[in-house]
Structure formats: C-alpha cells, structure tokens
Amino acid sequence: MDITENDLLQMYRWMVLDRVFEERTVELLKLGKLVGFHHLSIGQEAVDVGTCYRLRRDDTIMPTHRGKGKYLLKGMDMKVLMAGMCGRANGAGKGRGPASHSGDNSIGLLAGTGLIGSGIPISTGVALAMKLQKKDNVALHFFGDGASNRGDFHESLNIAGLMKLPVVYVCDNNCYAMTIHQSSAMAIKDIAARAAGYGFPGVVVDGNDVLAVYEATQTAIARARSGEGPTLIECKTYRWMGHNIEDPEDYRSPEEVESWKRKCPIKRFEELLKKRNLLDDSKVKKVYREVREEIEEAVRFADSSPLPLPEDTLLGVYAE
Ligand SMILES: Cc1ncc(C[n+]2csc(CCOP(=O)(O)OP(=O)(O)O)c2C)c(N)n1
Ligand SMILES: [Mg+2]
16 A cells, blocks of 8 residues: 555544534534534544545545535535535535535535435546546545445446546445435445446445555546546445434434444554554544634634625526
8 A cells, every 4th residue: 555654643633623523513513603404424534534535636526415624625615614504605515505415616515406316427427527538637536335226326327437437436334324224225245246237346435444445446537537447436334323303313223323333443553553553542632622722723714714795696596
C-alpha cells in the first residue's frame, strides 16, 4: 500500500474530525440552529475516510444524505458546510435546504439526490461522460444497503458493466434502511454479490477498518482509471445513531448497538497507530483539541452569517 506514516496520521485526524463534527451538529440541532433533517454517520467514519482520502479534485463523488465527512474530504470548506447546515445564505445550498443535498461541481462534489438510489444513474452518466471525453477520471458513488434494492441501482450497474464505465459503487452498508434490517429486505447476505450479475467485481470489506476500505478503493480506482470498468465495494458497518434525530430506535436492541460500539473504527485505528508508535495519549488529545477549534470556528462563521432573503427564494431554481 502506497501510504506514508503522515498519511496514516492524516487519516486518523480526518476520522476524528468526522466524528466530532457530527457530535457537534447533534448539539446544534438541539439548540435549534440547524435546518432540515440531519442523518448522522457516527460509527461509519472509516468508510468516509478510506474511500475519499486520496481522490483527485476532478474525480467526482456523490454522497448520500449521510456522511458529511465525505464533503470535507472532497474539499468543501467546513465553514461553508456548517453555514449551509444552519440555513445561511453563504453556506452550501445557499441556505435553501438541508446541506445533505448540496454539492459543488468545482470540487467534484455532486449534490446527492433526495430519492434514495436516484443518484446512481447520475454518477453512472458522469462516468460515461468521462469515458467519452477520454479522461482518466473516476466517479465514486455512495449509496446505502436500502438503496441497492431500487431499480436505479440495477439498471445503472448493468449499463456500467456493459460499457466498462469508470465508476466505483460504494455501498455504505450500515445494516438498516430506516427501521428495516438488511435481512428483512433482501434474500442475500452480501450486496457485493450483485455485481456478478453485471459482469464486474464485487468486494466485501470490513467497513470499520479504514485501511481495508482504502485499499479496496484504491484497487477499484486503478481499475476504473485504466479502462477496465466498474467495481462494487460493500463496506459492512453500522450506524450508531438513529436514522435521524427523531428516530425512537425501537426496532433494534441496545445490546446490538453496544456490540458495534465495541468495534469503533476510530478506537481501532488509534490502537493500531499507538502500536506503531505513531500516536500516544497526548497526541490524541492534541488532535481532538485542534479539531474542536476548527469546528468552533465554523460554528462562529455560521452564527454570524446572513439568512437567505425572501426575495431571493427563486434564485437558482430556473436557468437565467
Ligand atoms: C425512493 C425513496 N424511498 C424512500 C425514501 C425515504 N428514505 C430516506 S432515507 C431512507 C433509508 C435509506 O436506507 P439506506 O439506503 O440503507 O441508507 P442509510 O439511510 O442507511 O444511510 C428512506 C427509506 C426516499 N428518500 N426515497
Ligand atoms: Mg442503510
């Protein structure tokens, strides 16, 4: 794996930032500062970081409603993201809705769509455009276990396999689609197995192991860049929090949640880095302190930013 000690520390920092950012948004939501729905990906940080750590600016990603870490790793300014989540005019989405569905084409961050699975054909089309333009870029598309049951998923994978498109499909399999466990929604255990039906590799990865996710992604990206076609990566992980903040979570047991918390992707990586003498407790504290400062700066920026004006409601809705 072409990864330096500095990369390992950077990946660790990104995972901590992803976690602390989301924990802070829960507090802001309770204070009534956030607008719209918020879907947390606490527990799924290894997927965000392992997939997005080393992408080119002109590669694209389309995240889901979950996982703001992906936005940040792709290059969205945290202040802009936070302001967008707080509904401010200078934030992502210009304060017109939850930042879950905002993007920035200039950094290859495609806005996620509201209907689950409906973005899969869009990333597939982006990959087709890359191929037609003879570029060696890659489109990474993220979706959940639930989304993989939709027709959009199957139609997209079929055409991508047929045309050998440079797309990497990443399934953030967090075991649930709202209240429905994967085992109640499909007869197969591994979503990755679906790729075989479309003629390309499907890989199952421990989604709580950032290095395993990174390695699988890099292999898939190299395959896509060299014209060999798509890969489906299924990252098996778990969302610690409810579907969103209103979720009463009466469909799963606290024991189940606890058993996954014991497999915390950040702790696990931290222990590995400590064993390699790259981290110790004081360095860990420093990372958390720096990350918190960065987040508070973003909160202050959002707090002092203007709300959208009523007369600007239709801006960006229709072409000029
Ligand atoms: C077509 C469609 N059906 C239902 C919904 C409501 N909905 C929003 S998120 C979600 C669950 C999606 O589950 P999954 O794909 O596993 O992603 P996760 O939320 O677990 O990250 C549902 C059903 C929707 N947005 N779109
Ligand atoms: Mg899910």
